[in-house]
Amino acid sequence: MSLVVKSLSAMQYFFSKFSAVIVGFWALCLMFQLPGEHSFLFWRHQITLLTGALALGYMAVCMLLAVRPGFLENFFQGLDRMYVQHKRFGIGALVAVILHWLAIKSVKVVFAFEWFARPERRGQRSSIEGINWHAVGNQLGEISMYLLIALVLVSLLQVINYKRFRWLHKISGVVFIIGAIHALLLMDQTFASIPLDAMLIVFTIIGSVCALISMSGRIGRSRQQPGQVSAIQSYGDTLKVTITPKTQSSKSPKAGQFYFVKFEDGEAAHPFTLSNFIQAKNEYEFSIKALGDYTAGLVKNLSVGAAVQIEGPYGRFQAPNEERQIWMGVGIGIAPFIAWLEANYRNEREMQKLKHSQIDLYYCPGTRDQAYFLERIEFLTKAFNNIQVHVLYSAQGQRVDAALLKKELAGEQYSLSYCGPNQRLKQLSKGLKENRILPEAIYSENFNLR
CATH class of the missing domain: 2.40.30.10 (Translation factors)
Structure with missing residues (x-):
């Protein structure tokens, strides 16, 4: 399975841009409540608000990406990029939650070492119907933090099989809802904080709807x-x-x-x-x-x-338009290239588009006995005088490397379409860079279900 990935994409900056928006809302609120004198508790409170907003925002994006909406697949140009962003925002949520917790606990360390004077207590916090909702919010926040840490670590370390991981991942909806309730109960309910509070409410609505879709098994x-x-x-x-x-x-x-x-x-x-x-x-x-x-x-x-x-x-892994192309399918990674050939073979209009390009197709099975699709590939490519098929058997030490492509291309500009193990592509890309024959574009998958 392969998806289109351009070498350089504006989407790789999505995480940074999203973070900057949250920081911008926080800074806007901060401008209207800066203290007249230096105050540790004030800045500790502001850092707590910022890290909490980042954590909730990242978790909301994770929930939205998890339900695989079609408009986001178009926006990110492929489900593989959505999974990359999902992983990135999950790690971001973990870091933000830990920083949020450290900011909260920092007050005990600061006062224990007497770095700042302990302020006078203002009495018990108000309660509604005999329930201290501030304390409830704190407890829910701690529960969601521990669950999130466990969830992200299990995902990153891959300590359980895929079937159990899919079941466990549904818990993320519960984690988000608990975290969202924590955020709503402890919002900074002041006039100056209205922009930040409004953003938290939007995150809560989006994330909660997606969490319910996920937990009810309605994704896709x-x-x-x-x-x-x-x-x-x-x-x-x-x-x-x-x-x-x-x-x-x-x-x-x-x-x-x-x-x-x-x-x-x-x-x-x-x-x-x-x-x-x-x-x-x-x-x-x-x-x-x-x-x-x-x-x-x-x-x-x-x-x-x-x-x-x-x-x-x-997916968005379709045949590119460059005049000079290299197609490379390793093992079962030949499947999408066969699909391209099948579709163009049956469609005269599409076939004419493909015939404008000069293409070298590298089929890389392990052994001759594993070249199961060679006969079909040879049959399909007979209709194209612009496609040259090369078969390289990895068991015999035959590989597509920078030296081979440098000799084949002779300085031509080209694009590389690849489907196979990610490690093989990394090695090839490194060699192409060292030999200064990088392609105009690399189309490949960056797909990991965890």
Whole structure:
């Protein structure tokens, strides 16, 4: 499964821009309440407000990204970028919550060492119906902090399998709601703080709605289609699975997109690139390789007639427009390139667009016996005199590297489309940079479900 990622993107600055907006609202409120003299408690309170607002804002964005709204996929140009942002904001929320907690606890350290004089107590805080809501807010805040720390660490360290992680991740909705109640109960209810309070209320509404969608299992429901496995072709450790939904979707997929596929095996939905879509028969073809326990189980046990549910399409990994192109598919990563060829082979108009480019397609299976799709690739590329196919077997030490591309390109400008292990792309990019033959653009996936 692959998605389009440009080398340089304005989206990488989204986190910084969002943070700057929150800091701006906080600074606006601060301007109207600066004290006449230096006060530790005043600045401690302001830092508490700022870190709390950042934490709630980051968590609200995480909840919004988690429900996968279509307009955000368009904005970020791909679900992979949304997952990158989701991870970034999750880490940001963790850091902000810890700083928020440290700011609150700092008063004990400061007064214990007598760095500042302890002010006189103002008496008990007011209560409503006999309940001290300030104390309740503090307790809820501490609970949400511990839950958030556990959730983020489990996600980053990947200490549990994907199925359990998906179930555990639903707790994030509960964590957000607890944190939002904490924020509302302890808002700085002064005239000067109205802009910041209004922003917190907006974060609470957006995040809470998304949390309820997540906890009720409604994420992606409008894109889901029930169906069954109508055909299976086995190629050793790889399957070509044909799925026929019960109904025709109003949204046809584009070549290179992917679906979340949920088989009736008790496991969560997993993403698979669409290898081919036959609209006349309403058939979706997926190539599945045994790369882990889950996919190995599918390759071994999946049978024709099995119930299945697909959700999609997602992704922005379509054939680029540059005149000189390098396509590189490692192992099962060849799937989206086959989808590109299949779509262009059936569509004369699209075929003419592709024929304007000079393309080298590098297919990199492990061994000759694992080159399952070579015959189909050779058949499809016969219709294109501008596509040259290269097959490199990694088991024989054959790899696409900077030296090979430098010789092949001879100084030409080009784009690189890649699907395969991220580590391989990092190594290749490093070599291209060292040899000063970086492409105009790199199209690849940056996809991690955690």
